[in-house]
Amino acid sequence: MGKLRIGIIGLGNMGSGHARYLVNGEVSGAILTAISDPRPERLQWAKEELRSDVAQFEDHRELLRSGLVDGVIICTPHYDHPSQAIEALQAGLHVLIEKPAGVYTKQVREMNEVAAASGKVFGIMYNQRANPLYQKLKDLISSGELGEIRRTNWLITNWYRSQSYYDSGGWRATWAGEGGGVLINQDPHQLDLWQWTTGMMPKRVRAFCSFGKHRNIEVENDVTAYVEYENGATGLFVTSTFETPGTNRFELSGERGKIVIEDGKMTFWRTRVSETEFNRSFTGGFGQPECWKCEIPIHGHSDEHKGITQNWTNAILNGTPLLAPGEEGIHGLTLSNAMLLSTWIDDWVELPINEELFYEKLQERIRASKSDKQADNYQALDVKGTH
Structure with a gap:
């Protein structure tokens, strides 16, 4: 060729x-x-x-x-x-x-x-996988610099969208037109990066989604999700489209300290010894491992x-x-489907999710949707920008 x-x-x-x-x-x-x-x-x-x-x-x-x-x-x-x-x-x-x-x-x-x-x-x-910031994070985690991950928190609330944005197309923010809200429209990159950089998918999810909060729309625009991993780690994912000014902060805690990505920068609070080793050997009262604050250099551009x-x-x-x-696109989608399903059934959702149950619940919402349906749906791809 x-x-x-x-x-x-x-x-x-x-x-x-x-x-x-x-x-x-x-x-x-x-x-x-x-x-x-x-x-x-x-x-x-x-x-x-x-x-x-x-x-x-x-x-x-x-x-x-x-x-x-x-x-x-x-x-x-x-x-x-x-x-x-x-x-x-x-x-x-x-x-x-x-x-x-x-x-x-x-x-x-x-x-x-x-x-x-x-x-x-x-x-x-x-x-966003081409962004050297997240490539560096993935490298630090996979190489063991952070040690075993114990907590992941992503707060991303800087997706502000006004009512006029939603009113610009009859397909916007509807179940029939877009199939969801902030999780399917704005957050797919973060949901992908959350699991791609850590190499971890949760074992179960408990989420609380609000639909049309402070906006006249059908779909979710405020989400708080708590997840648990096989190794005992926990995680939190919080997102919305009505907060201003918003925040985009990804924080990960591990045996060897804490990494924070915010404002396009990565900071690593690195402990001199792992918490596991310190806890095993320390005999004092209120001591903590020696910790160094490191600004991680990011080379290249995205x-x-x-x-x-x-x-x-x-x-x-x-x-x-x-x-x-392309096969990896299912991972982030699994997380968003799990968050919606958890809200719909008001319970924990184990991964892998019950795909038939999710499909059934989604179809119920599509049938009740006020979208302009598929004739208008083709325009959902961003002539004015969906993200």
């Missing part, structure tokens, strides 16, 4: 952004050869803004059958990601999907099974979406390991 021929399905905000850097030649080894979108105004935008030799299709299935692409980037509404990924994989194409992987794990699991059997390169646009596309291209052309394998 010379250059990877890429098609983009969906030209909302995200799809248009991918198209721009591809036509500008900013991804080595890749070329944009086709786009699809059912909206005439988006095809007109493509005609005006992209190269004249980029083929246009109203129906994504025509793009898949065209023979003009080797792989596709799927940038359509949440519910469509798994079904369209399956269609593309079965057409013999490599696939890169926008986040989230889907709305419910049952559909994502089916997508993963098809991907595993396809022999194609399947990735997900978890662009290429964000372009970096993930470059990595996916390299994986196809050169066999480079994927930074964000």
